[in-house]
Amino acid sequence: MFSGIARKNILLLLPVNHAISHVTFRNYLRYFSSLSSLSHVKQCHLKRDSDLDLLVRKIVVGSSEDEVFQILMQDPACGATEITHDLIGRLLNRFKDDWKSALGIFRWAESHRGYKPAPEFYDKVVDTLGKMKQMEKMRVFVEEMNMARLVSLNTIAKVMRRFAGAGEWKDAVRTFDEMDKFRLEKNTESMNLLLDTLCKESKVEQAREIFLKLKLHIPPNAHTFNIFIHGWCKINRVEEAQWTIQEMKGHGCRPTVISYSTIIQFYCHQFNFRRVHELLDEMQDQRCTPNVVTYTTIMHSLTKSEAFEESLKIVDRMKSSGCKPDTLFYNVLLHTLGRAGRVHEAIHVFKVEMPQMKVAPNTSTYNTAIAMLCHHGQEEAALDFLRDIQNSPYCEPDVQTYFPLLKSCFRAGKKDDCLSKLLDDMSSKRHLSFDLSTYALLIHGLCKRNKAEEAYNLFVRMMAQGIRPRYVTCRLLLEEIKQKNMHDAAKRVEDFVKKMKTF
Structure with a gap:
């Protein structure tokens, strides 16, 4: 573990005039070995983050999947990057709302000799394509997976859910019918996935008809009936949900x-x-x-x-019944105390009660606390919580973490550097993709601060990401850039508003 010279150096650090046993010496060796290991882990983390930053900087938002692939293939710095599951996983997560970049990254990783993407990365691409309504590309990608025998029940679940979510529920059913083609079995588990997919998209009656046919050769279980209970409640037919409880009893399933x-x-x-x-x-x-x-x-x-x-x-x-609270329970409790104006009690729950109950906070816990503090005008305390989550071993901040803080930046008297610091942290350090609400907040806030050019730049970035701005956002931005005589920008926004009206 240590060379002879290293052992002598360690001896110099041991207490003077103290008899050293073999056990004590071994403990010192373990201590210094742990320091070395920690240093190595830190270096690995820094390398991993630098590789991620490099690749993200190379990808131009709005590029086609082939352009992204070519950029990464032809850049020497990208070619020198070590391809790992961790890196590809983080990249796919970073571009989960940008299917072109995600697909280009995946093709680039797939082309590297000696590297084979993990099965969950294939499913991630399937989900991203489906989420962004790229149904034909999703079909082709799944066929490629099938040729390589990579299609799993999890893949089928994602395909069915994305078809149903896009309003193509018959294609979801067809996917189930074709499970034999993917060498997968039609059983209770896969049937439940189909029924759950349909019920979550309010196609409960269609799911019921399919179930009546399938149950003749596929036995239902308690979960099957719970799916229908949820589905009937979702479409406000609670009587059928209550009748389903009686039906499940008739099938020998206990509610x-x-x-x-x-x-x-x-x-x-x-x-x-x-x-x-x-x-x-x-x-x-x-x-x-x-x-x-x-x-x-x-x-x-x-x-x-x-x-x-x-x-x-x-x-x-709940506490008197002996039921143990969990993170979600505490998230709601914090929200309740915040709404009731009992901020001090909420902070006590977060900092004292949750650690005592050994319940770890998650991102939503921090988000709730930050939103509560911002709502009550305690921005400095909210920033302390932001720093805590940035250093937390349990979770990381997301876009919603920053939203109330960004909102507070546009209040009267707030300086621009506060906003710039938060945006830099979100984009450069955390690599977070803004959502529709965040773009709307920023564009509206910048327009009110007479920063039309910055607001327009965000509008362009938003469009390149494939996110459709709201009509009211377009109208406000259009008025501001016209006042600034930004004629080309105004024409582009006007053209988009016309298309929006036609749509």
Whole structure:
């Protein structure tokens, strides 16, 4: 582990006039070895981040997949980059809303001799193509996967969900029918995936018809009926959901906490808390104990109806039942306390109670705390939480983390350097892709600050990313750039507004 010279150097650091046992000496060796390992890990992280930054800088937003591929192939610096699963995974995640860049990156990685993309990366590309409504490209890509025998049930699930999400539910059913072509079995699990896909897109009646045919040779399970309970509630037909509980009993399946919690959630959305409490009593009679999800759902809905005291009573009821809180529960509790104006108590929950209960915060926990503090005008405290999440071992900030802080930057009296620092952190350090809401906030805020050119640059970047701005954003930007005599920019925005009206 250490050379003779290294051992002598370590001895110089040992306490003077102290008898050194073999155990003590081994402990010192372990200590210095750990320092060496930590240094190596840090260097690996720095190398990984620098490779990511290099590749992201090379990719021009709005380029075609072939252009991205050629840029990465022809650049010597990119060619010298070590291709790893971690790097490709981070790149695909970075460009999950930019299918051209994602596909170009994948083709580049795939072309490297000695490197084979992980199966989940193929599925990631499938999902990205489907998400961006590139259905034909998704079909072709899946066929390529099939030739290489890389299509899994997870792949099929993503394909079906993207077809259904695009309104092409018959293609989702066709994908299930063709599972034999992909050497996959039609069984309870795959049937449930299809039914769940259809029900989540409100095609519950169609799913029911398909189920009646499939159940003749594929046995349903409790999850099958829970899918329908959720589907009926989604389309506001709670009577069918309640009848489904009786149907599952007839099939020998016992209703689960999910069965009841789904119907409770429906009544929570209706703010029918009398019925909620009746169902809680029914669960008790059926010896079906509510779980943390049940309580969290009720608490969230009571908070939404501004019944803050009633919401906090649910917290007491849950704790008295012995049900252990989780991260999502605490996220809702923080939101409740914030809405109730009890900021000090919320901070206590975050910094004291959650560590005591050994519940780790996630990105949403930090986002909730930051939004709460910004809402109550405590931006400095919110920035402290931002620094905490940036150094957190549990999670990383996302676009929503920065949104309330960006919003606070446009309040009267805030300096431009605060905004610039946040935007630099989001883009250059965190490599976050802005969403529609973030672009709208920034464009509106910059227009009000008489920074039409910067707002227009964001508009161009937004369009290149394939994100359609809202009509009100276009009108506001158009008025500002006309006042600045930015004629070419104004024509481009006007042309887009005309297309939007036609659409």
